[in-house]
Amino acid sequence: MNALVMDAGLQAQAPTRAAGAQMATTTPFLDVRGITVRFGGLTAVNNLSFQVAQGTVHALIGPNGAGKSTTFNCISRYYQPTEGAIVLDGVDVSRARPHQMAGMGVARTFQNLELFGELSVYENVLLGCHSHSARGPRALLRRATGETRDLVDSLIERVGLSHDRDTVARELDFGHQKLLELARALALKPRLLLLDEPAAGLRNRDIESLDHLLSDLARRDGITVLLVEHVMQLVMSISDRITVMSFGEKIAEGTPAEIGRNERVIEAYLGKGAANE
Numbered sequence: 387m388n389a390l391v392m393d394a395g396l397q398a399q400a401p402t403r404a405a406g407a408q409m410a411t412t413t414p415f416l417d418v419r420g421i422t423v424r425f426g427g428l429t430a431v432n433n434l435s436f437q438v439a440q441g442t443v444h445a446l447i448g449p450n451g452a453g454k455s456t457t458f459n460c461i462s463r464y465y466q467p468t469e470g471a472i473v474l475d476g477v478d479v480s481r482a483r484p485h486q487m488a489g490m491g492v493a494r495t496f497q498n499l500e501l502f503g504e505l506s507v508y509e510n511v512l513l514g515c516h517s518h519s520a521r522g523p524r525a526l527l528r529r530a531t532g533e534t535r536d537l538v539d540s541l542i543e544r545v546g547l548s549h550d551r552d553t554v555a556r557e558l559d560f561g562h563q564k565l566l567e568l569a570r571a572l573a574l575k576p577r578l579l580l581l582d583e584p585a586a587g588l589r590n591r592d593i594e595s596l597d598h599l600l601s602d603l604a605r606r607d608g609i610t611v612l613l614v615e616h617v618m619q620l621v622m623s624i625s626d627r628i629t630v631m632s633f634g635e636k637i638a639e640g641t642p643a644e645i646g647r648n649e650r651v652i653e654a655y656l657g658k659g660a661a662n663e
């Protein structure tokens with residue numbers, strides 16, 4: 387393997403994780419079919435297709451500006467693709483509104499956080515429960531049921547924030563705010579979890595915990611996880627499959643081992659000729 391690839395952290399760490407190999411025989415949980423997104427004269431995503439099997443971890447990677455967040459925004463319905471379709475568990479959701487996606491079991495986190503800074507960790511997660519509670523957000527904050535409170539505490543514990551349960555969100559560092567966003571997304575009891583750079587700002591120890599948590603969510607809870615991530619150590623360790631984008635197009639797809647030795651991927655990250663050095 388190319389030494390530069392090792393430097394970039396693109397080496398596969400878990401070649402035995404080949405759950406993605408089941409893809410061909412099962413109906414995909416998420417089916418992105420030939421989506422194109424244009425912003426004026428710029429084609430941010432060009433005829434992109436990929437499929438994600440239920441209960442697997444799938445990563446979307448690529449250099450800056452490759453079109454990853456735009457793709458995410460299409461799947462969570464914040465952007466409308468110019469062409470193509472998005473099919474979730476066999477249902478075409480290409481025309482669904484963003485708020486309808488939560489009801490269909492899709493939760494997401496954002497590259498730039500969207501938390502209630504003045505509210506505590508506990509309150510932020512509690513508010514994440516409102517889509518599956520008959521009570522409105524204000525009523526929920528005032529008088530959550532014992533069951534809801536237990537759920538919130540278990541989620542806070544699961545992401546490792548128990549010691550900060552009553553800390554106001556804006557006082558957490560960026561990495562821990564991202565974990566809080568993850569807990570809040572889990573409060574929706576999602577079937578599909580879309581994570582935009584979940585490891586950004588996390589220290590190595592926290593990245594290891596996140597690695598275990600995401601693997602557990604997929605393999606134990608059956609949640610389908612799609613993540614955009616630049617921390618290759620995490621991507622290579624937890625992903626069943628990886629889709630690589632560059633300049634809006636898919637340039638490679640495969641297991642971490644396949645991606646780690648793919649010459650187009652090496653070139654996209656490190657420049658032409660790097661694969662042969």
Ligand SMILES: Nc1ncnc2c1ncn2[C@@H]1O[C@H](COP(=O)(O)OP(=O)(O)OP(=O)(O)O)[C@@H](O)[C@H]1O
Nearest residue numbers: 425428429430448449450451452453454455456457
């Ligand atoms: N709302 C927008 N209006 C115009 N251009 C946009 C918009 N959003 C994204 N772009 C452009 O589309 C292209 C793809 O951007 P996108 O944010 O999807 O890439 P990315 O792979 O997520 O990058 P990064 O890793 O830096 O977050 C870029 O050239 C970006 O400048």
